[in-house]
Amino acid sequence: MSEPRFAPADPKGVLTGTYFLDGDHACCEGALAAGCRFVAGYPITPSTEVVERFSARAPRVGAMFIQMEDELASSIAIQGAVWGGAKAMTVTSGPGFSLMMEHIGLAVMTETPCVFVNVQRGGPSTGLPTLTGQADVMQARWGSHGDYEIIAISPDSPQECFDLMLDAFNLSERYRVPVMFMMDECVGHMTEKVVIPPASEIMVEERHWTDKPGLDYLPFQANANLVPDMTRAGEGHRFHVTGLTHDEKGYPVINAEAQEKLVRRLIDKIRLNAEDIIHIEERDLAGAEVVVLSYGITSRVAERAIAMAREQGVQVGAIRLVTLWPFPERRIRELAGQVGSFVVAEINYGQMFYEVERCAAGKVPVLLAPHGGGTVHSPEQILEKIMEARACRQS
Amino acid sequence: MAKCELKIGGFGGQGVILMGIIIGKAASIYDGGHATLTQSFGPEARGSACSAQLVLDEAEVLYPYVSHPNVMVLMSQESYNKFAPELTADGLMLIEEDLVRPDPQPNGARILAIPSTRMAEHLGRKLIQNIVMVGFFTAVTGLVSEKAAREAVKTSVPPGTEELNLKAFEAGLQHGKQLAASRA
Numbered sequence: 001m002s003e004p005r006f007a008p009a010d011p012k013g014v015l016t017g018t019y020f021l022d023g024d025h026a027c028c029e030g031a032l033a034a035g036c037r038f039v040a041g042y043p044i045t046p047s048t049e050v051v052e053r054f055s056a057r058a059p060r061v062g063a064m065f066i067q068m069e070d071e072l073a074s075s076i077a078i079q080g081a082v083w084g085g086a087k088a089m090t091v092t093s094g095p096g097f098s099l100m101m102e103h104i105g106l107a108v109m110t111e112t113p114c115v116f117v118n119v120q121r122g123g124p125s126t127g128l129p130t131l132t133g134q135a136d137v138m139q140a141r142w143g144s145h146g147d148y149e150i151i152a153i154s155p156d157s158p159q160e161c162f163d164l165m166l167d168a169f170n171l172s173e174r175y176r177v178p179v180m181f182m183m184d185e186c187v188g189h190m191t192e193k194v195v196i197p198p199a200s201e202i203m204v205e206e207r208h209w210t211d212k213p214g215l216d217y218l219p220f221q222a223n224a225n226l227v228p229d230m231t232r233a234g235e236g237h238r239f240h241v242t243g244l245t246h247d248e249k250g251y252p253v254i255n256a257e258a259q260e261k262l263v264r265r266l267i268d269k270i271r272l273n274a275e276d277i278i279h280i281e282e283r284d285l286a287g288a289e290v291v292v293l294s295y296g297i298t299s300r301v302a303e304r305a306i307a308m309a310r311e312q313g314v315q316v317g318a319i320r321l322v323t324l325w326p327f328p329e330r331r332i333r334e335l336a337g338q339v340g341s342f343v344v345a346e347i348n349y350g351q352m353f354y355e356v357e358r359c360a361a362g363k364v365p366v367l368l369a370p371h372g373g374g375t376v377h378s379p380e381q382i383l384e385k386i387m388e389a390r391a392c393r394q395s
Numbered sequence: 396m397a398k399c400e401l402k403i404g405g406f407g408g409q410g411v412i413l414m415g416i417i418i419g420k421a422a423s424i425y426d427g428g429h430a431t432l433t434q435s436f437g438p439e440a441r442g443s444a445c446s447a448q449l450v451l452d453e454a455e456v457l458y459p460y461v462s463h464p465n466v467m468v469l470m471s472q473e474s475y476n477k478f479a480p481e482l483t484a485d486g487l488m489l490i491e492e493d494l495v496r497p498d499p500q501p502n503g504a505r506i507l508a509i510p511s512t513r514m515a516e517h518l519g520r521k522l523i524q525n526i527v528m529v530g531f532f533t534a535v536t537g538l539v540s541e542k543a544a545r546e547a548v549k550t551s552v553p554p555g556t557e558e559l560n561l562k563a564f565e566a567g568l569q570h571g572k573q574l575a576a577s578r579a
Binding site for chain 1: 430460
């Protein structure tokens with residue numbers, strides 16, 4: 001079993017202090033503090049400021065930024081950097097995220113720890129380059145072909161863009177999985193106070209390097225937590241990395257047994273460790289007639305709607321998903337027997353809504369407060385659904 | 396600090412966003428309150444309409460958008476025409492007096508004017524007009540302390556221009572104080 005190995009952050013990447021930063025810039029600082037030293041990207045609105053800042057900061061930190069020819073190249077360059085020993089990420093928005101899907105699958109299959117930042121804008125296609133959306137959350141989960149699990153995280157403030165980037169990198173190392181950092185344009189371009197602590201107070205999970213000598217090391221032999229240790233290219237171990245189904249040596253094995261063993265482990269290493277990964281915020285759930293579930297910028301808009309509903313005497317609770325994937329299935333099932341109803345507010349026409357509905361399993365009403373994107377909900381739109389949910393419950 | 400929803404409007408190139416950053420920074424970092432800045436983000440270029448929106452509060456800002464602005468800083472006629480009707484009836488409006496003609500007058504709201512562009516020109520650079528306005532804002536609204544605003548100006552302008560910008564800030568501040576005294 002390979003336990004988490006934390007060490008204080010490298011002070012070179014930590015810009016300790018108090019700043020008035022937007023979410024994109026804070027995300028960049030979070031990555032640097034987490035030890036990210038390689039970024040490949042193809043700048044795209046509304047994520048451009050992340051790489052713009054990284055490219056300016058990189059020379060002083062000893063990091064590297066490469067502006068690639070496109071998103072396909074970006075999403076594979078970072079994986080090369082990881083196998084060379086670096087921590088790496090790429091940064092994009094919807095149209096670029098679509099182009100990266102194949103390589104997200106490769107990172108899953110080769111268990112390459114890395115971070116994909118998606119500052120979401122309105123889609124489909126080129127959609128609304130400068131305006132917000134939250135419609136890529138299912139794509140983050142299911143966008144690449146094949147069967148797999150990933151981790152996705154959603155910040156709701158510039159401070160969280162910093163803080164949660166540390167989690168994103170740490171979790172990607174612990175589980176050797178690509179982590180999707182699902183921002184939205186509003187959070188990316190919103191400016192607030194951001195506190196960056198001293199490096200000694202930032203715990204960074206180091207890569208789980210093997211301590212086995214030479215031929216004893218098998219690059220895909222898992223530890224008890226189902227995650228294998230890594231080696232660096234050129235350090236004397238033999239290893240082979242392929243997108244084909246492979247054995248513990250990493251060699252292609254094209255049969256059903258090898259497939260079952262590998263895919264099962266790739267899924268179980270996330271599902272069986274879900275409780276360690278999942279982070280949600282809960283408020284006022286006891287006796288709640290309606291629970292509003294949201295994430296990212298929408299959770300802050302929902303706060304206004306919740307306050308308005310309370311003024312009208314409704315008992316409203318709130319759940320904010322900080323981790324989008326894996327979905328907090330166990331908790332939602334449990335709550336479905338305790339609370340009156342759910343309202344899911346998101347800037348799309350129903351994505352996490354279906355997860356909540358699935359877990360509620362018909363025990364309580366689940367209503368969607370949808371939005372097509374381009375801006376956030378008005379608090380009144382969410383309030384209307386809260387009142388509707390309460391009425392459903394009473395009838 | 397009382398809760399305030401502030402809208403700053405002008406044209407691209409006037410330093411609307413920087414003004415928002417300075418006030419937000421003063422309130423949240425140096426005065427210890429909370430501030431959230433959002434901006435209309437689009438393919439805007441120099442000369443076109445531009446706005447910054449700030450929510451200032453003692454408590455943490457949850458809902459981050461300005462829905463009922465009670466303070467406005469307007470530095471172009473276009474922004475006046477567009478935003479003035481949104482100002483709350485008991486609101487306060489600061490205008491660049493050479494660039495904004497407050498017609499029609501908003502209902503009930505107080506208007507305070509400053510020739511910030513002319514003042515900046517007298518100080519040597521038209522570019523620092525927005526900092527003159529920050530000084531004026533600090534004096535007449537009381538939403539941020541002088542000390543915090545001065546510190547925020549110093550840490551937000553390009554290195555090497557601090558002195559000039561602080562002069563602009565003081566000019567705006569004095570203008571605001573005199574105006575307040577003459578009305579008292």
